[in-house]
Amino acid sequence: MNYSADEMMTVAAARALRDRAVCFVGIGIPSTAANLARRTHAPGLVLIYESGCIGAKPTSLPLSIGDGELASSADAVVSVPEIFNYWLQPGRVDVGFLSAAQLDRRGNINTTVIGPYASPEVRLPGAGGAPEIASGCRSVVVVVRQSLKTFVDGLDFVTSAAAPRMVITDLGVLEPSPSGELVMTSLHPGVSAADARAATGWDLAMADDLGVTSPPSPHELDVLRSLTHR
Amino acid sequence: MNYSADEMMTVAAARALRDRAVCFVGIGIPSTAANLARRTHAPGLVLIYESGCIGAKPTSLPLSIGDGELASSADAVVSVPEIFNYWLQPGRVDVGFLSAAQLDRRGNINTTVIGPYASPEVRLPGAGGAPEIASGCRSVVVVVRQSLKTFVDGLDFVTSAAAPRMVITDLGVLEPSPSGELVMTSLHPGVSAADARAATGWDLAMADDLGVTSPPSPHELDVLRSLTHR
Amino acid sequence: MTVITSLPDAVALVVQDGDTVAFEGFTHLIPFAAGHEVIRQGRRDLTLVRMTPDVIYDQLIGAGCARRLVFSWGGNPGVGSLHRFRDAVQHGWPAPLEIEENSHAVMANRYVAAASGLPFAVLRGAVGTDLPAHSDSIRPITCPFTGEELTAVPALRLDAAVVHAQRADREGNVQLWGITGVQKEAVLSATRSLVTVEEIVPVLEPVPGAVVLPSWVVDCVALAPGGAHPSYADGYSVRDNAFYQEWDAISRDRATFGEWLRELQR
Amino acid sequence: MTVITSLPDAVALVVQDGDTVAFEGFTHLIPFAAGHEVIRQGRRDLTLVRMTPDVIYDQLIGAGCARRLVFSWGGNPGVGSLHRFRDAVQHGWPAPLEIEENSHAVMANRYVAAASGLPFAVLRGAVGTDLPAHSDSIRPITCPFTGEELTAVPALRLDAAVVHAQRADREGNVQLWGITGVQKEAVLSATRSLVTVEEIVPVLEPVPGAVVLPSWVVDCVALAPGGAHPSYADGYSVRDNAFYQEWDAISRDRATFGEWLRELQR
Numbered sequence: 001m002n003y004s005a006d007e008m009m010t011v012a013a014a015r016a017l018r019d020r021a022v023c024f025v026g027i028g029i030p031s032t033a034a035n036l037a038r039r040t041h042a043p044g045l046v047l048i049y050e051s052g053c054i055g056a057k058p059t060s061l062p063l064s065i066g067d068g069e070l071a072s073s074a075d076a077v078v079s080v081p082e083i084f085n086y087w088l089q090p091g092r093v094d095v096g097f098l099s100a101a102q103l104d105r106r107g108n109i110n111t112t113v114i115g116p117y118a119s120p121e122v123r124l125p126g127a128g129g130a131p132e133i134a135s136g137c138r139s140v141v142v143v144v145r146q147s148l149k150t151f152v153d154g155l156d157f158v159t160s161a162a163a164p165r166m167v168i169t170d171l172g173v174l175e176p177s178p179s180g181e182l183v184m185t186s187l188h189p190g191v192s193a194a195d196a197r198a199a200t201g202w203d204l205a206m207a208d209d210l211g212v213t214s215p216p217s218p219h220e221l222d223v224l225r226s227l228t229h230r
Numbered sequence: 231m232n233y234s235a236d237e238m239m240t241v242a243a244a245r246a247l248r249d250r251a252v253c254f255v256g257i258g259i260p261s262t263a264a265n266l267a268r269r270t271h272a273p274g275l276v277l278i279y280e281s282g283c284i285g286a287k288p289t290s291l292p293l294s295i296g297d298g299e300l301a302s303s304a305d306a307v308v309s310v311p312e313i314f315n316y317w318l319q320p321g322r323v324d325v326g327f328l329s330a331a332q333l334d335r336r337g338n339i340n341t342t343v344i345g346p347y348a349s350p351e352v353r354l355p356g357a358g359g360a361p362e363i364a365s366g367c368r369s370v371v372v373v374v375r376q377s378l379k380t381f382v383d384g385l386d387f388v389t390s391a392a393a394p395r396m397v398i399t400d401l402g403v404l405e406p407s408p409s410g411e412l413v414m415t416s417l418h419p420g421v422s423a424a425d426a427r428a429a430t431g432w433d434l435a436m437a438d439d440l441g442v443t444s445p446p447s448p449h450e451l452d453v454l455r456s457l458t459h460r
Numbered sequence: 461m462t463v464i465t466s467l468p469d470a471v472a473l474v475v476q477d478g479d480t481v482a483f484e485g486f487t488h489l490i491p492f493a494a495g496h497e498v499i500r501q502g503r504r505d506l507t508l509v510r511m512t513p514d515v516i517y518d519q520l521i522g523a524g525c526a527r528r529l530v531f532s533w534g535g536n537p538g539v540g541s542l543h544r545f546r547d548a549v550q551h552g553w554p555a556p557l558e559i560e561e562n563s564h565a566v567m568a569n570r571y572v573a574a575a576s577g578l579p580f581a582v583l584r585g586a587v588g589t590d591l592p593a594h595s596d597s598i599r600p601i602t603c604p605f606t607g608e609e610l611t612a613v614p615a616l617r618l619d620a621a622v623v624h625a626q627r628a629d630r631e632g633n634v635q636l637w638g639i640t641g642v643q644k645e646a647v648l649s650a651t652r653s654l655v656t657v658e659e660i661v662p663v664l665e666p667v668p669g670a671v672v673l674p675s676w677v678v679d680c681v682a683l684a685p686g687g688a689h690p691s692y693a694d695g696y697s698v699r700d701n702a703f704y705q706e707w708d709a710i711s712r713d714r715a716t717f718g719e720w721l722r723e724l725q726r
Numbered sequence: 727m728t729v730i731t732s733l734p735d736a737v738a739l740v741v742q743d744g745d746t747v748a749f750e751g752f753t754h755l756i757p758f759a760a761g762h763e764v765i766r767q768g769r770r771d772l773t774l775v776r777m778t779p780d781v782i783y784d785q786l787i788g789a790g791c792a793r794r795l796v797f798s799w800g801g802n803p804g805v806g807s808l809h810r811f812r813d814a815v816q817h818g819w820p821a822p823l824e825i826e827e828n829s830h831a832v833m834a835n836r837y838v839a840a841a842s843g844l845p846f847a848v849l850r851g852a853v854g855t856d857l858p859a860h861s862d863s864i865r866p867i868t869c870p871f872t873g874e875e876l877t878a879v880p881a882l883r884l885d886a887a888v889v890h891a892q893r894a895d896r897e898g899n900v901q902l903w904g905i906t907g908v909q910k911e912a913v914l915s916a917t918r919s920l921v922t923v924e925e926i927v928p929v930l931e932p933v934p935g936a937v938v939l940p941s942w943v944v945d946c947v948a949l950a951p952g953g954a955h956p957s958y959a960d961g962y963s964v965r966d967n968a969f970y971q972e973w974d975a976i977s978r979d980r981a982t983f984g985e986w987l988r989e990l991q992r
Contacts, residue, residue, distance in 0.1 A: 301638045309641065315569070347594055
């Protein structure tokens with residue numbers, strides 16, 4: 001069965017979520033991955049959106065974190081201050097799912113500006129919930145396409161000190177070494193170590209036991225496509 | 231029409247509330263007075279109970295601040311932290327209605343202990359919402375029976391620094407002089423200055439323009455009795 | 461994951477000797493049945509936490525379960541004094557009772573801090589009163605932006621929280637409505653939590669004003685219909701005001717209280 | 727007491743040149759109609775406050791109403807960038823835009839502090855990031871009980887708050903439900919408030935999950951059916967996702983945006 005690199009990335013991200021985990025989800029690939037996980041191996045996954053929806057069970061992928069179905073399908077809808085103060089901040093959430101415009105070798109994230117802060121080349125959306133998702137969740141998973149543009153040697157701005165337990169890209173999976181530096185621990189099928197190094201702005205280390213990611217199963221792909229094509 | 235000293239006190243307390251005022255109410259005579267005001271001259275009075283009920287419109291007098299009808303008749307029911315933090319603390323409430331076990335010449339209140347704190351003669355209920363009702367409301371009205379037991383020269387414990395704009399008793403009405411000391415400004419019908427002084431533990435001053443409280447009107451009494459006899 | 465079990469088993473799992481435990485419910489939804497089960501199980505040395513330690517704590521204190529009380533208003537609402545509480549404070553019977561006394565706003569914000577995972581909260585509170593002189597829980601703090609002095613209060617972290625709710629579903633999601641007080645904060649402040657419910661239903665249909673506690677923050681649910689009596693559960697029962705008045709006579713002397721206690725433990 | 731009036735009159739009463747004003751609504755219930763009226767009335771030098779300055783602030787910024795933006799996430803949700811916001815920040819068009827940038831948790835707590843009448847709030851926030859270096863709104867604070875260092879943020883006091891709700895009664899009591907975001911906090915943080923509503927009804931029947939703002943904290947109510955479009959009002963409309971996508975093309979260059987603006991002002 002053919003699949004795209006983005007599909008591989010999304011499936012790998014979904015697999016990073018164990019059943020019954022409590023997951024703080026942003027929009028985009030993280031939301032797709034979390035909803036895929038809930039429909040495959042993790043039916044008891046609890047999805048929390050920063051709009052205040054706790055235990056959302058959307059039947060289709062939301063375009064925004066404030067889509068009506070997130071609220072109507074949730075176990076509880078609370079205010080935005082409450083979602084951050086009572087639910088995220090005390091460490092009740094197992095996994096925070098983040099994306100990034102830039103990522104450094106320690107997993108710090110930039111979603112604020114490219115170029116100098118005062119006169120940016122590109123003004124990005126900014127922090128949103130990311131800094132406190134990074135500090136408040138028991139673990140962080142970053143999902144981001146790997147390229148010289150995103151995997152940089154120095155961030156233009158540190159938006160979130162994420163320290164992810166896992167970074168999942170369209171090329172493979174990275175995990176921190178004991179020193180905290182991200183190391184490639186798995187490559188997606190058909191991707192070489194040279195491909196991954198060529199898409200990384202620092203001298204990327206490969207794990208001794210570097211593995212190959214299992215390709216998406218037909219079932220994973222079916223469910224993913226039914227989600228994204230709806 | 232005959233009436234009791236407590237009825238006079240309650241009617242005088244009700245009259246202290248202007249229409250459309252926002253009033254933070256405790257249980258007992260303050261609640262009776264506020265509900266009487268809402269049924270007579272102040273139909274737009276907004277009653278707030280510390281249980282979280284905003285705009286309660288009970289048809290009968292609640293026995294506790296958490297009676298079901300306070301919630302079911304309210305414009306909004308919020309959590310207890312919210313009622314104190316969002317509604318009382320910022321000064322949104324016009325009048326706080328308090329009672330007291332002891333009151334001093336400046337209107338400070340004791341509802342904590344009679345006797346030493348560590349080995350009290352009488353252990354009273356304690357502060358409840360009173361300290362922050364006293365500091366958070368734009369003005370405070372105290373309703374309390376006047377006697378040597380309650381009107382004391384020194385409090386055994388300062389529970390609330392109330393600084394009331396008015397103290398309404400079964401004998402009359404006291405208001406602070408420019409120096410902040412409570413002065414008798416009105417005596418209820420049939421009460422003499424000597425009666426009031428005999429019920430006060432400090433050298434009670436009478437206002438130059440000491441008045442006589444208008445007795446309860448038949449309508450006020452009718453409504454009050456229909457409330458309390460229900 | 462929530463354990464749904466009997467009230468005796470749930471109380472045994474959640475409330476242990478020496479615990480700092482809150483039974484919350486602001487007049488409404490007071491978890492009396494769970495309190496009685498704690499008495500039956502003979503728990504000792506509890507630090508009892510509650511904004512309004514009304515009849516439920518009079519019973520626990522009189523039964524000798526408590527070593528310490530953290531509270532802000534200790535009375536029988538609409539009736540008068542709590543005689544067992546007074547006897548413990550004034551005469552050390554049946555055991556001396558340490559007290560830590562706050563105002564409602566202080567207590568509410570101490571729960572908020574704990575529920576928020578913060579070590580303290582800030583409010584305008586207790587200013588000009590004798591409360592700070594008798595409490596380690598009220599300290600000044602200066603605003604780093606304006607220089608204004610405010611009041612800081614420490615988080616009220618609990619070993620256990622016990623609340624009563626109208627209903628739960630079979631997953632252990634809990635729904636309560638009407639006056640919801642500080643129950644959410646108490647549960648979120650606790651290491652272990654127990655919710656007694658009027659009924660367990662297949663699906664929690666939405667109700668206006670309802671608070672929902674998701675199952676993953678609730679350790680135990682126990683079915684206890686009428687478990688709030690003499691308090692009430694909006695939609696299920698009304699407050700038994702007569703019992704609150706009768707309690708005044710039951711609790712006034714040690715002997716009649718003793719009879720009540722023996723009856724409970726039978 | 728709430729004034730119930732037309733949208734143009736309400737906007738004229740509540741939003742004035744130079745104001746610090748928040749148009750809130752977290753994806754849901756965004757007060758677009760009121761924002762458009764502010765553009766038509768030619769307000770200038772506004773400090774615009776909003777957690778997620780999406781299309782509504784792209785429009786106000788492009789129209790030249792804003793001098794300053796206080797925010798935490800500036801994008802077109804699910805679509806991409808806000809081109810008018812980027813043009814203002816990157817090229818000063820149509821006017822330079824000062825920015826004060828926070829995280830969501832910082833913004834939410836700044837509203838909470840203002841709604842609570844406190845000068846600041848405390849959170850665990852923005853630690854290890856470059857945000858504090860570029861903001862006067864993030865300072866360290868030490869817990870007076872544990873010595874732990876946390877983050878303090880100043881109250882976000884507003885001259886005016888504008889929100890959209892499903893309905894109001896004739897007294898001006900307001901009811902909103904679904905995702906309710908920080909609307910209550912924004913209204914309680916403001917000196918003046920305006921609520922646009924889908925409808926005005928005789929009685930606000932209770933709705934699950936509803937927030938009610940009593941009339942005495944609402945200055946103006948204006949009827950504006952569909953006033954959240956292209957955002958939505960739960961129970962009344964659905965989000966016009968197509969418009970959010972179209973906005974990308976409309977806003978991408980100054981000329982097509984100019985046409986949109988002239989059309990709005992006609």
